[in-house]
């Protein structure tokens with residue numbers, strides 16, 4: 001058992017290295033485009049709209065970036081699988097386990113969107129975010145690396161798995177929409193050739209929310225079901241619960257302003273930034289909340 | 300959005316009409332709805348932060364805010380008037396908004412307008428034009444077949460020498476927001492129903508071997524037959540469970556074991572394991588009747604200064620005219636039990652009897668330490684320490700709104716899935732004969748500022764290009780106007 005946990009940790013270390021390398025490649029990829037554009041402009045002596053003439057170095061950096069990101073996902077997947085076998089459940093019960101699984105899912109979700117939309121630039125925001133999360137996992141107290149038995153309130157494995165996985169899916173897709181929103185704000189009004197069309201970024205962000213919002217709705221529903229099983233009441237007004245409700249409502253505002261008021265672009269992007277701040281607040285809520293959810297192992 | 304126009308108040312309208320009109324306008328206004336949601340969001344944030352250390356941080360770092368922060372911590376947002384008010388307002392707004400929009404939406408699903416204008420097609424952000432070497436009738440059949448092949452419903456209408464085309468896909472997806480919003484209301488209704496017709500006992504203490512009535516207008520009681528706990532080496536509870544029986548009108552109707560996350564349900568009532576504690580089984584003889592009374596007392600709600608951290612209990616034995624105090628040994632090494640004055644060992648209990656007012660036979664307190672199984676007479680009453688026990692802390696809840704919540708959950712998720720994953724896609728077009736055997740087709744999606752809809756239109760056009768082998772001109776006005784045109 002202990003061997004598996006250790007092996008899982010090594011896989012996590014390998015994943016972190018691949019992630020760091022992938023992040024570097026994504027950044028070089030982006031800066032490569034910026035440099036190319038700079039030289040193209042200098043050469044042409046006037047404003048040029050650059051169409052797809054990235055150097056082969058930049059192109060291969062992009063390919064490396066994606067490949068390394070897949071490596072990071074694969075190692076993280078192995079790490080999670082090994083730990084799951086050791087614990088007899090998915091690793092979702094404290095900040096260490098939760099964050100590891102988050103890194104796995106956010107990378108996976110991002111890579112799916114990369115394929116879907118055929119753009120890599122969003123990775124220049126998502127990958128550093130995932131890397132920062134990996135840094136956080138490394139900084140957590142080492143005792144959390146052990147597999148602990150669950151406290152009685154958490155001993156509902158099916159509900160825990162699905163409730164917490166939904167939260168990870170929701171937060172991951174919100175992270176991708178955040179990344180797209182950030183790039184949108186950089187891209188709008190400037191004809192930045194290395195960035196995708198702003199309309200595409202806006203749409204990508206929206207698509208991510210159309211996955212994240214139902215997932216977040218499920219988080220609230222399943223959380224209530226679980227609370228009902230464990231504590232006898234489906235809604236306690238516990239700060240972690242209401243923080244999740246707050247996050248959900250912000251994305252509700254985003255969807256309404258979009259579908260009812262036709263908001264696109266800048267204003268929508270700003271709502272997404274606020275939404276992601278709420279996600280972070282909910283995610284790290286254990287650091288400043290008391291209440292029933294204070295079992296994250298970090299207080 | 301279908302913010303259906305309401306006739307503006309004419310000069311001859313009475314003040315009542317004007318007020319009604321204003322209220323109606325307020326409730327159908329999507330702008331107001333958004334502000335209502337924003338207001339709710341802000342209240343939820345205030346309430347959430349109240350349960351955190353953030354206000355304290357503000358008080359510590361921003362001078363002059365400590366009074367405000369104190370008020371903040373004192374404000375029970377979730378039961379406040381503004382919070383209840385905004386929820387009610389939202390429920391009303393959703394109802395009225397839905398009623399207002401439903402006919403228009405149904406119209407656009409069942410009987411959409413087929414005709415369009417050349418102006419719309421020309422100005423669309425994206426449009427496709429093609430010349431086909433066939434008559435108009437044949438071209439209509441070809442294009443309709445293509446659109447149907449892409450799973451669009453196709454409606455056509457003749458207009459002089461032109462045929463107007465309307466094609467759509469996933470038209471019922473538009474209805475998804477109705478169950479979703481309906482569910483938001485039923486959740487709120489469920490909250491009210493649960494609060495009004497349900498009940499919840501948070502600390503329902505029952506010692507082992509004792510039967511306790513649930514009350515709340517029910518004839519149900521709970522008997523705890525056994526309690527077990529398992530500890531880890533660290534001293535924290537690993538697992539605990541009670542074997543309970545449910546009785547209705549004194550008859551056993553259900554039995555089972557409850558532990559955290561594994562409650563027992565009987566009818567519409569649910570029994571949860573929540574906590575536990577120490578209890579004692581003491582028998583005494585009622586001096587007035589000579590009858591043996593079995594007493595099982597939960598320990599721990601009271602502490603005695605002789606054994607400061609130990610669990611204790613106090614009870615008035617009215618027929619005997621005495622008050623009984625029981626103190627248990629403290630076994631937790633962290634409490635330094637060696638300093639306790641009573642120096643009780645495991646398996647012992649300290650008993651003290653004092654007279655209740657009106658008892659003339661007993662004038663002072665009497666006390667004794669007894670071992671399990673022993674009997675001692677104190678103040679004229681014989682007490683037997685039968686054994687140590689546990690009491691279990693259950694929660695008992697009845698919430699008649701649960702089926703409503705379950706139904707709401709399905710409506711919420713199902714409604715969202717319809718709205719997001721089956722978005723209504725629409726294409727308009729005009730097919731005109733340009734000669735006996737030639738015709739021109741113009742198509743455009745209704746996809747203003749909708750990248751995905753534009754992409755799905757492009758893929759329909761690509762399909763046509765492949766099948767018809769006709770040159771198709773796809774104009775992306777957005778692209779040609781430079782990428783910045785997506786602003787607000």
Ligand code: HEM
Pocket residue numbers: 249252255256258259260300326327328329332335336389390392393396397400473476480483718
């Ligand atoms: C907390 C309250 C509310 C939440 C969370 C909520 C959520 C949503 C969601 C998720 C959508 C789908 C957005 C999309 O199609 O992209 C939506 C659409 C809509 N909501 Fe709400 N809503 C709420 C309150 C209201 C209220 C009070 C009204 C009434 C004025 C309203 C009217 C609408 C309308 C008209 C649509 C557009 C439906 C369509 O696009 O066909 N909502 N809402």
